[in-house]
Amino acid sequence: MTATAITNEKIDAEVVLTCSVCRSDRIQKVDPDFNFCRCDSCGYVFDSPRPSFAQISAFYSQTGKYDTWLNEEHARDMLWKRRLKKLSQHSSKGRLLDIGAGYGQFLHLAQSFFSEVHGTEVSESAVALAKEKYGLSLRVGPIEDLDLPRQSFDTITLFHVLEHVPDPGMLVSRCHALLRAQGMLVIAVPNDVLAWTSKVKKIGNGLGLKSFQKFSPKLGISRAGASREIHLSHFTPTVLRRLLENSGLRIIEEALDPYYVSSGIRLFLDRTYYVLHRFLHATLKINRYDTIWMVARKP
Template structure:
């Protein structure tokens, strides 16, 4: 993956009300806030297939797309050092803590799905945040987690007693392989998706299961129309994620995030297959924690999207769930 690093304060415009990185809620990456991210890098080739050059499809929002495989990504984008600083801001996880009780439902729901594939063994949660998923998973697995944020690691220790590995998964050394590796809404944040998936695969035991949940960025006039109606109705919060122009509805408050990559079903499948992983399941990932009318509305949206997916095998939902399997020793020894 070609990348050039530069200082680029001109990428972002300052507005008087912007409080700075980690506290600005104008957009997920605040492209209206100059100096929130001073160090940027330019990506000159596709991370998935290596195509060079790539096409700029939205210069204003720094959005590029590979002309071969269709992968969509940000360029220029903040460097990893900037991203780590952003997620280590003291108040970055305030919204997570405020929603801790309601998020328990989300983590229990995800754990129940993981248990369909494996019921025990060693589990690694990559990008574990404050450790809430691990607190549930430890009832069934021997658990470990990784995280880049100093603040999240501190919270995981004080809240749940976990000693979380700090850093990027590609750089952390482990003394064993795992039966299950999970990465819930992490892949879209990492600088090198191919290296990330390759490392997750290598950390699996033969026949092990990798669970990935990511946003689903599809080009659908129907979906955009539904979003427009919901926006007019005041049901959803309409915003751009990661400086890109593929709009997304958020019913869950003002969490700020940095999305560097934007996957569709097609590009996600391409990435997984390129890393010799078998797709066991590709489904919807219900990602809602709100209560009251918001929960009812989101459940209706999810049920409708799930029915459409079952009939047409096309995901119109905001997120997707991938269950992937590393080849067993016997499978890897079969002639090609």
Template sequence: MNIKDSIRQNLIATEANPDCYLCGKSGEILYRNRTDYLFGTPGEWSFKVCRGNDCGLVWLDPRPMVSEIGKAYQHYYTHKKSGHVRQTPMATIMRAILHSMSIHLLGLRKERKHYKCMYLDQISPGRLLEVGCGNGKRLARMQALGWDVMGQEVDPVAASYVSEERGIPVHLGMLQTLDVTERYDAVILSHVIEHVHDPLSLLESCYRLLKEDGLLVILTPNIASHGHRKFGAVWRGLEPPRHLYLFNRKTLLRLAQKAGFNSLRSWTTSVGAFGMGQASVSSVSGAKEGRYLITTRDVWRGFWFQLVTRIILLFNKDSGEECVLMATRK
């Protein structure tokens, strides 16, 4: 099979998605003809933004059909043998030094600890479910803290790795198909809600699976971030065609309320800004057939971006690169 035939075979069938998922208003084009420079999914993609003054949701239109979305994850980072994102040897050394330096200079060590544990490190361990567990790295971390963990994943390659290599049980399939006899004390979603076609249904399932007073914790890219304002169409958080919806704090809170959650808290964080700045490129010159090479220039960009975003967050609490939401089932 030649290259052209291979690309044609892997093209993703799409469906129209013209109106806002949250308020039903029509959208206007925000970006056109974006490509997947990170993992090489064929095709060009456009984003729309809600015209409603009180909304701000951003979404992919057209978007991959549910039956086709798996093609966008064939070379994803959750696959053990994915080699589509690489670093030069000098970039690897520089990142280790500068990333550690930025954590120290900005006093991020304590916040980074909370972040890596999904802000549950001060909670007494219980039963925990991670929705979209990927390669299971976070589940292993939570298990080490004493949590009784389980994962959910729709990607069979990732699910197999977690169950076979890490020994952690995984439900393979949509969350809506998971039925349990004992509910969970915590359900966590790290960079998952933006990937799903029906995020409200997903959160309603999270609500069903939680005990009374159980906690839901969500991390997702913040479309209102300083990074999106700075980098625009090449901001790392867009990630077409896998990111179907991009939220701000307001839209994320509204979605959780619709799903039945209360005692809601939401904020933004810049703790992961180094990686966002590093991978937000001003051109696709570093990408070739989806093999994106991180250079020392990218690392420097990530370092300075981390410093700047930390300062801006002091004055604008909504400017962090990620939204965090904690909600309780009552």
């Protein structure tokens, strides 16, 4: 069973009046048909109106939501190993907290790198699966509702989580409070405002191609809930950097997240595309890849 999409008519009218990154109220509508707004002060792009937390939680708790992931288990194992390798260039000891842990595949692999692993997840079906598959006890609910000890984690990971939460600024501040001094926050998010793939979608929409009609003609991004995911924020490297620095964290690495999940010839193509963009990023300092990877340390 596949997840049911949330149509525009069904989105609860939760309107955002203040920027989560810089707290400015200078908000402009970029594409009202797709509910996309932008902060005039810092450039942060987000959805407003947007689905409520109850809608999002119900969307990710649907039966069968993780079937696709389970079918891609080997390819996903390879993805998590790539991320673990990138992460361990900085540190891989102590207590790890993975926020938005899904059904725990990353935490399961990370157990041999860290002395303790902990995870949180809003989807009850994912939490049940993590227990059944790996014996992991994830905490259920949004991080702001959970009673976790302050300054107790050495590493916190947010793998494709920040774009899903209603207030990314608040989540990063919470991570700052949970980290020990010199603790590390690792973030991966889509780069969908600047990615070449979004430009292609924008052009496809402009040419009137039917399969591109679900993408905004202004940004080349699809509406929240129109596909397998609900994204409420659309970061650029500059906006993400500002968000982390505003919370008192110091950026120690900016790169690309090797997020691809594939096999065979597709894996070869995905890896080649990633390596090409990594080269572009290393030489010209521009990121037009599909994702952003950022690591910050608490001073």
